[in-house]
Structures are given as C-alpha cells and as structure tokens.
Amino acid sequence: MQRMVFQRILIGIVTLWVVSVLVFLMTNALPGDVAQIVLGQSATPESLAAYRAERGLDQPLLFQYFGWLGDMLTGNLGTSKAGGATISSLIAGRLGNTMFLAALVAVISVPLSVALGLLAAMYPGTWIDRALTFGTLALISVPDFFIATFAVLFLAVNLGWLPAIANVAPENTFWEMARGIAMPLIVLVIVVAAQMIRMTRAGILNVMNSPYIEMAILKGVRRKRIILRHAFFNTIGPIVNVIALNLAYLVSGVVIVETIFSYPGLAKLMIDGVQTRDLPLVQACAMIFCGTYVVLIILADVAAILANPRLRNPK
C-alpha cells in the first residue's frame, strides 16, 4: 500500500512539473513579443531592450524556463504590470480571502451533501429522492453564473436581505463581513453540494448491488439498517474521493463567483490580470490554482487507496 501511495505522490509531482511547463509555454511562447505586450504599444526600443535584458528574454527558452521555475519556487514572482507592486504582495492579500471562502464552503457543503445523499439513497423513488435527484440534476446542468444571477435577483433585489456586492474589507465589523461573504458562500455551496449529493447517492446505490447486500436483504434486515450499517461504511472511500474531487472543482467555481460578486480573492485578481494581459501575474495565479487542483486530486486518489481494504492489507 505504501508503495502505491508513494507512486501516486510521485506521479503528482511529475504532473505538477508538466503543469509548470504548460503554463510557462502557453504564456511565454505566445505569438508576438512579450516585452511589447507587457510594456504596451508606446514603449521605446530602449525600454524594450532593457525589459528583455532584465527578464532574461534574450536568452534561450530553456534557460528562461529554469530561471522562471526557480523564481516561482523561491517566491520571487516578479512585479505586476499595473502599479509596479510585487506580485507576491498582491497575491498574499488575496489568497487569504479565497482560502477563507473555500474553507467555509467545504465546512458547510460536505456534511450537508453527505446527509442529503444518504437521505436520497435511503428512500429511493420516493418524492424526497425524486426532488433531490431532479433538483441536483438541474443545478449541475446550469452555469454557475446562472445560480449566482438568480441569487442576486431574489436575495438582493427582490428581498433586499443581502448586498449584491461582496464588500469584504479588514476594517469592517464581523456582521458586515458575514453579510458580505454570505452571497458568494451560498452560491458556491449550492454548486458544489449538488454534485456531491448525486455522487454520494450513486455510490451508495452502487454498493446496494453487491452480493452481501443481497444476502442482507434476503435475511430480512430492514432497509434503513442495511444502508446505515452495511452500505454506508463501504461507500466512505468513494465518498471521500468525491469530496476531494469536488473541492478541486471549487477552483473553477471561485473564478465565476468572485467575478460576479467582486469578491476580493485570488481569482478576481487573475481575471483582472487576464484582461490587462499582465503575464507574470496570470502565471503566478495559474500556478497556484493548478497546483491546488493537482494536490486535491492526488488526495482523492490516496483516499481511494486507503479506503480499499484489498489495497490496504496486501497478502
């Protein structure tokens, strides 16, 4: 088992490296002159040359890559195009906000969706199951911004309970912070939970097909007991896997939600960077998001390995 986990982590590290190559190539080998794009049309030839020399753009691509990778690993992320602030300082402020939001979403959505998924699996075919399956199907098939737009329309415009813009600043009181973060939180919880509920339900119903459950049914064990005592414990592995995968899905969820609510997080920073074509900034943000995603997927795989007794206790 240790070998498998170790192998999985090794593959993860290789993937992270491939991701870094992809991010570097995509943003650096773009058509046209990087210096021209970063400095804009009005740059003089002297300033272009100076920029190239400073960033090492006149060196071969391979040299540039290793220089860039070294900078990334040591936290020296360069300076932003706008304002000239260092990227690490820009990111430091935003990263905390995004992590806070993501952590809250995880804490609320995980127990909620496991409970609802179990409920749907316990009473398959009843109205409660039908409502949950149809509702979650509808929710996962619409874009994230659809849910966000509706939340704004009802909670902010029609009812006036919550502000439409997430105004989160350090000087705000706790109550103001809570109101500000409520809307992005609600939308992300809905988006993530819908998927998790469906997968939890499917996981349990899948286990229900195995011979030992059939045996329990034939023995006359009550259905509630079968699901809670027999099926649930054998589904924990897949469920943990699903949770990790869906938290990875949060990475794309935050991009939309932070944009629509102007939540001052990392994704908003990245989108602003994309719009102004601020390459170093986009590279740094992309590496953080992709890195998190890869790490969560590795965790999902390791959880699946640990949860499978056949892999845990080899002969």
Added chain:
Amino acid sequence: MTDTTQSEMTDNDQEKTIYDELPDAPPKKTLKLTWTGKLGVVVVAFWVIMAVIGPWVAPYDQAEILDMDSYLPPGAEIDGGGTHWLGSDKNERDILSRIMWGARMTVGISFIATLLAYMLGVTAGIAAAVKKGWTDMILSRINDAILSLPTIMLGLLIVVALGSSIPILIFTAAVIYASSVYRIARAYGQEIMVMDYVESAQARGETIWWIIFREVLPNAAMPLATDFGLRLVFVVLFISSLSFLGLGIQPPNADWGSMVRGNLEAMQFAEGFGAWAPIWPALAIASFTIAINLIVDDISAKSGGDLAKKMI
C-alpha cells in the same frame, strides 16, 4: 441464387423471432422516452432550429438600437411601433431578438467545438488502443497533462496567450474536451480489441483499417453517441462561462453568456421586470443544458434493473 438468399433470410428471421420468445432473451433495445425526455427533445430541437433560422425570424437585428431608454420591462412599446416582448437591454436593443441571434453563437459554436473534440478525441483514442506501445504512452501522457488542469484555467491561459476570437474559442474548447473523449474512446477501443471477433478478423488477415472501420468503430459508436450529449453540455457551459467573464465571444455578436454579463447591472438599477434583463439569456442557457441532460438521463436509465431498484 436469388432464391437461396431469400430462403436464408426468412430462416434468419424465424430464428430471430424464436430467440426473442425465449424467457431469458435480452431486452429489446427500443428507446422509449419518458415525458421528461420528450420535453428535453422538444426544447433541444427548438434551440437547434433557432440556431439555424434565428436571424431571419428575429423581429430586429442583434445590434439595432431601438429606443432612448435602456432596461425597458417586457411588453414595453417601441417608439416606432412594435413591442419588446422580453424588454430591452443596456444599449436599448431588443432582448428577444438578441437571444434568437445568440442561439447561433452559443448553440452553433458549442456544437462545432464538440464535433471537433470528437473527431480529435476518437481518432487519438482509437489510435492509442490499436497501436498500443509508444503511441499509446505518448498520447496518454499528453492527455493526462491536459486533464490535470481545471478547464476554465486552461481556457484563461489560452485566451491570454492567443487572444479571443471565434476560431480560437472553438479550437480551445475542442482541445480541452477532446481529452475526455480520448479517455472514453481509448477505453472502449481496448475493450473491443481483445474481443474474439477482432482476434478472428486478425487471424483472417484483415488489415488494421478494416478492423478499425468494421469492428471497432461500429461497436464503440453507441456509447460514444450517448456521451456526446453530456460533452455538449460541458462545452456550452465552458463557452458561456468564458463569455460571461468577458473573454469569450466578443460584441457586437449576441451570445447568451455575454448577454448575462452585459446586463448584470440591470438588477440594481432597472425598475420592475426590467431587472430581469440578465435572467432571460441565463434561462435560455439553462433550458438548453437541462433539456440535453434530461434526454441523456432517460437513455442511461434504461441500462440496469438492479435489486436496489426492485427494493422500492
């Protein structure tokens, strides 16, 4: 000669009918849709037709500025005569007409991108399954790299590198979603390549192309076709999300994702149902994607009749 074929055929037919009457005969593969599935078919057909004829049946042009006021509520009269059935948008354009024009962009582009993703993914996937060895190794590693990134991040990176135009959007979506098609096509390809009928074809000395076109592709076609619907939903969501972020289809082209974004401020400033300006295009996207999912759900529900279902 003709006679023999005739009698053989009747023999075959008879055999088939007898076989069908056996108690453990496999279930007949007739596709019966439930009412939700039928509703899905109707909605999808409606939008596909709209993508073709939308610009001709729309009351106004997508870029035509009609009034002096933005965010008029649905049913408002236009100065020169006529009605805004769904209200007007930020730039005093007719929302209904823009949704009809937008069907071509959103549905059309997504459809082309999905088709392209299938062509890329199935070709590479079958090639990997048939050739094995280094081809499989290299293709699978490239694929893993693409799959290891969140799709929206990949989209953002490509847009920041290449800019945003319709061909680039189609290409981006096709490459990203080809990777998941590749996985499925490769899995089915590998499964089929070890079947007895493929082995006997190889023993007969059939060429590799004959095996691909006569054995592998026909047998993988049905599961791949079911998957097409789901993939199309993902592509619609991806492209409209990029448009929503302002990085997808660019104005003045009407497109549902950017229409939501462009009219978002209506919810704070407009009065009454004028505030619904971003809701209508969002509903158009939702109706299309939910409808596809309803059809796919109906088809995949047919597979399986297990004990858990009987317990109900």
